[in-house]
Amino acid sequence: MPAHLPRSAMPAARPSRIHLAVLGLLTLPASVLAQQAEATSRVEITGSIIRRSINAETALPVTSITAGELEARGHTELKDFMLELPQANSLGSNQGTAGPMTSLRGLGPMRTLTLLDGRRLPKEPLTNQYTSVNVIPRMALGRTDVLRDGASSSYGSDAIGGVQAFYTLGQFQGGRVKLETTQPEKSGGGATHSLGLIGGLGNLDKQGWNVYAALDVQRRDVLLRADRPELTDRAVLNTLGVLQASPGAATPGNFTDPNNPTSSQRTVLFNPYGSTCLAPYSTPTATGNRCVLDDNVLYTAFNNKNDIENFFAKGSLRLGDHLLTAQFNHSHYSVDQYNAAAAPTVRLTSTHPYYPGNGLVPAVAGLNLAGRPINVQWSVADAGPRIRDDHHYNDRLVLALEGSLAGWDYRGGINHGWSKRETKAGPGWLSVTGLATVQGTATTLFLDPKLNPFGLQTAEGLALLRAASIEGQTLRVHKGENTSVDATFSRELMALSGGPLSLALGAELRRDTWEAEGLASNDVVAALNNQVDILGGDSLAAGANSKTSTKIGRDIGSLFAELDAPLRKDLTLNLSVRADHYKDLKETTVNPKIGLRWQPLPSLVLRGSANTGFRAPSLPELYTRETEYTQLGTFDDPLLCPTVGGVKVPAPGYTAAQVCGLSPNAAGRLWQITKVPGLDLKAETSKSLTFGVVFEPVKNLTMTVDYWKTQIDNVIGNIPIDYMLANPALYASYFRRDPATNLLGVTDASGNKVAAYNVPANQGSLRAAGIDVGLRFTAPKAPWGQVSGGIDIAYLTQWDARASESANWVSALGFYNDVVPVNPNAGLSNATRGLNNRWRHTAQLAWQNADWKLQLSQRYQSAIRDQNLAAATGVGTTGPRDVSSFALYNLSVRYTGFRNLTLNAAVNNLFDTNPPLTNHRSYRGYLTSVADVLGRAYTVSATYSF
Template sequence: MRHLTSRPTAIALALGSLIATPPLVQAQTAPTQVVERVEITGSIIRRSVKDESALPVSSMKAVELDQRLNTELKDMMLELPQASSLGSYAGTAGPMTSLRGFGPMRTLTLLNGRRLAKEPLTNQYVSVNVIPRMAMSYVDILRDGASSSYGSDAMGGVQAFYTLGSYKGVGIKLETVRPERSGGGASRALGLIGGIGDLATDGWNVYAALDIQHRDVLPRSARPELTDGSALTQLGISTAPGLGANATPGNFTDPTHPTAALRTVRYNPMYAGGCLPPYSVPSTSGGRQTCFLDANTQYTAFNNRNDIFNFFTQGKLQLPGDHQLTVEFNHSQYEVDQYNNPAAPTVRLASTHPYYPGNGKVPAVPGLNLAGRPIDVLWSVADAGARIRNDVHTNDRIVLTGEGTIGAWDYRAAVNHGRSQRETQAGDGWLRVSGIASVQGTTSRTLFLDPKLNPFGLQDADGLALLGKASMTGQTLRLHKAENTSIDATFSRSLMKLPGGSMMLALGAELRRDAWKAVGLASNDVSPALNGQIDLLGGDNLASGATSATSTRISRDITSLFAELDVPIRSDLTLNASVRGDKYGDLGETTVNPKLSARWTPVSNLVLRASANTGYRAPSLPEIYTKETERTAMAVFNDPLLCPTVNGVATPKPGYAPEQVCSLTGYTQITKVPNNAGVKPETSRSLTFGVAFEPVKDLTMTLDYWRTQIDSVIGNRAIDYILANPSVYPGLFLRNPDGTLGVTSANGFKDAVVNTPSNVGSMRGAGLDGSLKYSSPRQDWGRVTAGVDIAYLTRWDARSEGVNNGDWVSALGFFNDVVPVNPNAGLSNATRGLNNRWRHTASIAWEGREWLVQLSQRYQSKLYDQNLPAVTGAGTSGPRDVSPYEQFNLLVRYSGFKNLKLSLGVSNLLNDQPPLTNHNAYRGYLTSVADVLGRAYVLTADYRF
């Protein structure tokens, strides 16, 4: 709790990593001090504002984020030098923070010092979309990991968001972001805040804040230069049409041909007519004459449509005897539309079908004698358009807190309950099988297409009517829920006087229950009419919903005890020791994790500090308790054994057709299995030491070294790493008797790889954090402020048994998929992390009486590209680097009108494009590190009265 009447001392603010105490109250009139004790992030001891912590903490006020044109908290995540970008623009999971690149599940997210319910699909992290932006005061980033104060699972660090302590008055904020180019991606936001009551005079305060934001979709077709063939070709990414799979017009095979080797060869009756641009183009890949669907621009998006709604309210009551009661409620909802390729079924046509090649409506393939045999058509249902998946996330939390003083003890106790839900719904483009296709016989699972539908072109009126009746728009495809309920209490007091001040002791306890549920849906049950297949055209790779028979609900009880002792041995030397013990009821394990830290001030303007700690993270509930087998779709790939790449050319082994082993599509990896017992918890060790120096007034410098190692890392291996190392993981590949990949499961999936959660190895990182900040004395002409925050990696590597003889493999300056341990395993979007050696943010501003002008920059150093053999062979420039990236933002603010601030900002001032990459997950541009809007204008009006 922080109720402050003045800013901290200059040295305290300047040593930002040592103390995080910016004012919380932004009201119409300055508040009166009520309580003199404050909470320091990373400590459970309530202390006076002048005291400093020995822990490395970065603090950013909400107004500072506004000045950097952070219109969403995802922008803060991208700019934080200590975080690794996870690509927050296109995914449906919501933006997340991965401190030190160790994965968001190892970054603990707090709101006002307490946990929220996690995103429930993976139950691994909290998205920053649920944070109430209009009510936010500041955010602290605790960078030393494994916090004994909040939870030993904070191995990468803690991001702690704090709302305003109280608010009196009314505020309205309007904001719009307009790209310089047309095509989409614009956003607009409305913020409201209002509060009544004064804690000092009335003894109470109540306020509420509302955030509403909408962002338009930005289709890939709106930025053609980012998908331009010439740019991709120089990377080694082929833009020539590949071996045709599902397309419009569809490609077909002859599944009952007397010669087995010819049953997978693909043909297309519309090839001679040029296929059907823009839905497909002719291809001769693999010596075939097929039609190829280029999904790079036709259906997908760079930025998905996104809506955010946050409501936060807080009430405080000052009670006699220095006691205070607080209740807060937060409701957040965000919706994301993800744009995917059309439904892609394989359907069978008998020779009597009106659209069977050669029957009059569709030409025969020259030189091909089908002899009346049935054909299987790989069809892309272009008439239905892109499959739009609508993810609706909600997160609610209510907290009742009591705090004050009883005798010599300061106390703080709370009851906290949070719940979250993620509902995936079918938008446009989703179709049922019923009414479109049927099975014949009692055991067949082959889908025979309705005679009114044409898989070799666009539909006539009758066909469109049939597709319309099969629409699933609005149908729930999957539903997951999570809960977090806790009771906690902390007591602190002064034990005795020492030469440096009071020895402080804090004791605390917490009882917490985490619950997770995968709700089984009848709509995902198999259909008897389809002989045990789900009534969803093209399968449910994009939904992965639980059936009603596999509904899962599991909970975990955690009992925690923690203590902290702060010992000011001398006025210039303070030692701090804390310890946390956690008992996990379901695992039957108790873990004890200590933290030690020290702060030494040899001279008044120099501080030396150090800390060491251990950590513990249990497997998430879905990783070990799910009742269903879960799968993840694999991108187009070559069988690493049967279609090896030599000099950039993928060639099938003798005896195999290209369709069997090359450019494989529609395959899945098994990522979860029921009752995945035997997974051990993760453990970690962290160390930091650093210095903060104020050589002259208002000029401060900090430098911290950190080192963290995490063992028994839980997760799935990076699929690209598995494919690149088939000899290391031969047991993970699922092969048919003829050696080809893709064993067909009971519900029709072609499973190629088993990649379930397990303890895959260790990862470690080390580096330097630095900052330099300056603020000139205020003059009649104003003042100048400048600063830079730097993160420099000296190590990031991983190891796994059986790989590289068990030695460490470096990923410093690489994508994470070069190592056998994937720190982001388990995330629904499976995005690759990055380990740039250098990242920084910088700004310089001039502030006058009514004007503010600020130029800010973020920068990250070059990255060694993925450089797969398939894209670095003959005809390319060979292995390459991803170029450094920097982005400048400019803000001009005028506050000369009473109670009104007007701002004009230019985001991406120099209109820089994302850097080029040949990584197969990006198709040309590293869109996870930069907003592909290009230059955009940000207009803001903020009125307070």
């Protein structure tokens, strides 16, 4: 944090060695901290609002890492640090469009508060739940603190899981240019290139002013799944039970005979080319009667194309004992997400040129259609993958004043942030108009006679597809703003036997707004019988229309206080409390916190804390006007297709085609409704505690051990669909069945077949506990250099959930989090992908002399039980399996022997280790949310200062 008071305000003091451990600074060299202490008088320590000298230890576990150490580990993005943080069950896949997010303790990103220089950033506005680390300015970053404890009394009642606090440089003079590139060893895409610039003028200490600006630009190329054939090997994936191929839409398309006189034949799929299909677009099934699309390889990507641009500017002016600062942060990151080709269901009458048996397409042997219309599930291969172009904007302006007045240290500011997420159609998106028509009152699409759903198009058909492209059309826009005014005052009240009794008082007024901007292009079209004009449109294109457009705001008023009482030289008590009033909820919540630190020996510190938390329902959860549909993956009807002895057994009177392997099927896509307007939700509440020990048995060897436990009640979210399917009796009312009890969905007013109604609600409770262990050592200096190292371990002892206070707790320890009835990531695109490894750690070993630094780091996580769904069993799958443990090594070297020039080189994924295999339906083979699939990659960077 930037210094703002004259050094005469308090004598500078070097931190004790034990202080390094108390703050959890396992990666911050003592020399760096000492330099900070000499340049700093009184600052705020993360987790406290009382200004104090930096060697005044607190009772809270904090991990701190400098920007230089991030670079030494070979990181090219902040997501790399987030993924290796053992205390975080973070979602950092390069597949998603939302951007990487931090989930401390695996309790959900919405319960981890992200701060920049002590104040909030605007949230990603689609869900209004979290802030992506993509918006943090890397070139201006000084350090990152991670408070592994609830901080509701200090920063906001919603900091249930902890705080990730980023701090920019207090001042900067001169200039610096950084060039960096990461190149995978394997051919294909995935390379990253970046440019960083920072420049500043003025010396805050000597001239009383400083101004600097920083720019980060990064470009990452797409890595298609086809570029990693060793990770898409059908023979390997089929042994997992991973269904690589879409069972419905294909090229050539599969069709049904919906008006067949025999009802059981109306849902059977046929294909005129079932024994040959059309490589590479499809392959035949084992029975040879239909074609399947291998979209696991053909269209989708492991890593999406991603561009990041961050600009940060900061100006500081000293006015006597006061410091005036202004800062502006602008971030724009865009993601091109690759999806399977448009997959509509179209109708062909007997007069259509491509109707089977009319001469252009062969008839199916043994099938007498008798001229009845057919429904074709078609993958529009000629249009290629649908690329969704997502743009995220995050801006913030802060004006702050801090200093000393009438014996009080004060800090106040105005913080205004605004964010926007705009999703556009890229290549591969088509309109219905010009390609198909509807007739009568049905929503069936009658295909234009120039188009062939059973193969590639003629020149005439291609012209129709090109004319129907909607590339560049905005599909949805969401916006968010947060404006706040805050003030904090702190001072020493009196002398106690252990030191001064200190008090801090503060207040904040905040207004958050959220907007779903309605788009005319999302309005239904009368000529299409009230369908949106997007061919194969689904949740990828969901956005507000003129009826669901909304803008809503929330006013929050907060008062908070903290008292730090050193009762004796070896015993300090810290008390804090925060009251937040949510005007729209007409609810006031009061959340206290108590912390205790006892140092019975110079080499031993005991610490502990307890606190409560409160998280209000997000604005979209309460005030959305949209109904959200989420497409269901392949599943078995839990009542009519049970698995008996490892074999799927259709209920009497039903065929496997009717009740097993559903969605998409002959009835078309099946959906679950996951969001509706007008929900009545209560706020979440939490209780947390931590206690631990810091031990320094010998000089330069420190060890920390902390136990933590958190319970969250009234958790807001959806039931994981797989948990619903595994407990059909418990959630019978959630399923929508037709009169014959088939789980084929009930067609609603929007024309969607809804199989499940699963909207956010207060679903129950979560509780988790674990032990954090940290070890850091620095060997004595020798003529040949100095060795240092450390390890940071997170060991889970509990992670379970219950559906209500009267229900039993269900454990997810060592499992994916969708084996329990409460999902901590509900509302996010990665909603069911959290995993609770019992053991995670990050370790480093470094050697350094005057010009060189060599570091080897390891990230490790233990095995977990795989999903092992009955619907995802395949050839060779026997019994439950585990997702194996995973270890990743990085090796980096830094050279500073050239004047003003720093050279870095790193080998990421030193042993070219693939992510572990999983049969979870969300991953299609490899656990890509916790590890990159680049394989071994080389990073080179050069930084020149002037």
